[in-house]
Amino acid sequence: MSNFEKLSHKERVRLLKEMNAQHKELSMAERSEGLNQCPYCKNKSLQRNGRRANGTQMYLCPECGKSFSDKTGTCFHNVKQKDKMQKCIELMSGGYLSIKEMAEALDVSVMTAFSWRHKILTALIPKSGDKNVISVEVPLYQKGKRDLKVNNQKRKRQIVKIVKPADEEKTTNIQNEFREWMQTQMKGVSGKYLQHYAAWFSLISESVTPVEVDEILERVMAV
Numbered sequence: 001m002s003n004f005e006k007l008s009h010k011e012r013v014r015l016l017k018e019m020n021a022q023h024k025e026l027s028m029a030e031r032s033e034g035l036n037q038c039p040y041c042k043n044k045s046l047q048r049n050g051r052r053a054n055g056t057q058m059y060l061c062p063e064c065g066k067s068f069s070d071k072t073g074t075c076f077h078n079v080k081q082k083d084k085m086q087k088c089i090e091l092m093s094g095g096y097l098s099i100k101e102m103a104e105a106l107d108v109s110v111m112t113a114f115s116w117r118h119k120i121l122t123a124l125i126p127k128s129g130d131k132n133v134i135s136v137e138v139p140l141y142q143k144g145k146r147d148l149k150v151n152n153q154k155r156k157r158q159i160v161k162i163v164k165p166a167d168e169e170k171t172t173n174i175q176n177e178f179r180e181w182m183q184t185q186m187k188g189v190s191g192k193y194l195q196h197y198a199a200w201f202s203l204i205s206e207s208v209t210p211v212e213v214d215e216i217l218e219r220v221m222a223v
Contacts, residue, residue, distance in 0.1 A: 039072050040064050084108060088116045089216050095204050096185055123220040124199035124211075126161045133161040136175050138182055138194070158191060160198040165207035174207045 037044045043063035050058050056069050084106050091097055091105055103113035126133045137157050165174045178201050182189070186197050202208055203216075 039068055040066050089213050121196035121199050125195055132164050134164050135159050136162055136178055160195050162198050163202035163208045166209050170207050
């Protein structure tokens with residue numbers, strides 16, 4: 001750890017990318033050997049349960065009795081067009097697109113585009129305890145709420161997490177950029193999805209170290 005702290009920012013990024021590549025190879029090797037626990041009850045004693053018509057290996061948990069594949073619990077579960085899912089990630093990495101624009105670009109329905117968008121953004125939300133994030137306070141968006149009462153009281157606030165900028169001196173700038181992005185680009189977002197769009201902002205912000213498409217794929221494939 002002491003040696004890591006002596007490295008420059010660029011050296012740290014390069015080292016972490018190399019470690020991530022090694023982890024990816026190990027993860028893919030482990031996945032190729034099959035699942036090691038039930039995605040529903042976490043029981044580690046599994047039985048192979050034949051294959052689907054497309055060749056997907058199925059498993060059966062003797063503890064809870066449920067059947068599943070290695071994609072169950074991932075964003076690719078029930079996704080039959082995985083090449084389009086990867087294209088969806090590439091589109092989202094390039095900047096903001098409306099649901100309609102994304103659906104047209106992928107040649108899928110609006111509902112499918114919406115589902116894929118939020119599955120990907122869920123995988124990008126910072127994990128609890130992640131120290132590489134900062135908190136930003138924004139107005140509480142209440143789109144979609146029934147019986148919404150508009151009054152003169154001070155509007156409630158909501159806290160979301162975004163990734164720290166590569167240059168920590170730009171922390172204040174990126175917080176202001178996110179607030180402006182929410183007001184101009186994402187106005188009217190439902191409050192329950194606000195953290196999803198904070199993750200999207202972190203993905204496309206020029207101040208944050210870019211996340212590679214294959215790394216996002218690894219995240220969304222993780223059970």
